[in-house]
Amino acid sequence: MNYVDIFGSTKDKRDLAADVIQYCIKTLMPRIRSLDISVKLTKLDGADGFCMEGEDNRTFEIEIDKTLSYEDFVTCICHEMVHVKQHVRNELVDKGVFKKWKGEEHIFAYSTTDEYMELPWEKEAYELQETLLSSYTAYRNSTKYHTGIHTKGCSVFS
Numbered sequence: 258m259n260y261v262d263i264f265g266s267t268k269d270k271r272d273l274a275a276d277v278i279q280y281c282i283k284t285l286m287p288r289i290r291s292l293d294i295s296v297k298l299t300k301l302d303g304a305d306g307f308c309m310e311g312e313d314n315r316t317f318e319i320e321i322d323k324t325l326s327y328e329d330f331v332t333c334i335c336h337e338m339v340h341v342k343q344h345v346r347n348e349l350v351d352k353g354v355f356k357k358w359k360g361e362e363h364i365f366a367y368s369t370t371d372e373y374m375e376l377p378w379e380k381e382a383y384e385l386q387e388t389l390l391s392s393y394t395a396y397r398n399s400t401k402y403h404t405g406i407h408t409k410g411c412s413v414f415s
Contacts, residue, residue, distance in 0.1 A: 259292040266298035266323040270330070274298060274321065277331050280393050281338035285385075286345055291315045294341065298323040306333040308340040310351060317341050328390070335389035339382040349378045 261278050263271045274296055282292065293316045301307075301322040309318045319337045321330065343349035350357040356365045358377045367373045374383065 259290060259294070261292075261294045261296065263296040263298065270298055270323060273327075273330065274334055277334040277393060278338060280396060281335060281341075281389060284389065284392065285338060285342040289315075289345055292317070292341070292345070294319060296321065300324055305329065306337050308337040310344050314344045314347065317344070331393060332386050332390050335393065336382045336386040338389070339385045340378070343378055343381070 259282060261275060263274050265271075278294065278296070282289065286292075293311070295317070296319045298321050301320060304322070305325060306319065306321045311317055319334075319341075321333050321337070323330075325333060340349070348359050352362070354365060355362050356378070357363075363376070365376075367376065373379060
């Protein structure tokens with residue numbers, strides 16, 4: 258069973274975050290049933306969000322800026338969930354100053370936004386966040402979502 262705990266902000270934002278995370282898990286990692294994700298919705302300076310791997314590649318701490326607009330909030334969660342997928346599948350492995358991306362070592366250092374955007378795991382996260390945002394929006398607007406098949410606001414789910 259996957260566990261997601263969300264803290265901070267308003268009930269509506271927590272419910273939205275839970276919904277987006279559940280959607281991302283089902284889309285990116287449909288067979289994974291052992292995630293433990295803690296999400297903190299807070300005011301951030303200098304970034305929209307962060308994803309940190311915990312004690313193993315199934316435990317994660319995510320922080321999201323609670324002041325983001327609806328679309329940016331959903332997009333940011335999608336982006337961070339791509340990083341969760343990368344760690345879960347061992348596509349991205351932290352090795353201190355180095356990161357392994359799909360078996361290839363990279364120095365985790367950048368001094369400009371352009372250099373950051375060129376990191377291969379960030380390239381993938383930025384590409385997939387847009388795909389996920391689009392498909393999540395279509396899902397939210399679907400009849401299936403609005404007929405009660407979806408369980409909204411679930412913070413612990415399988």
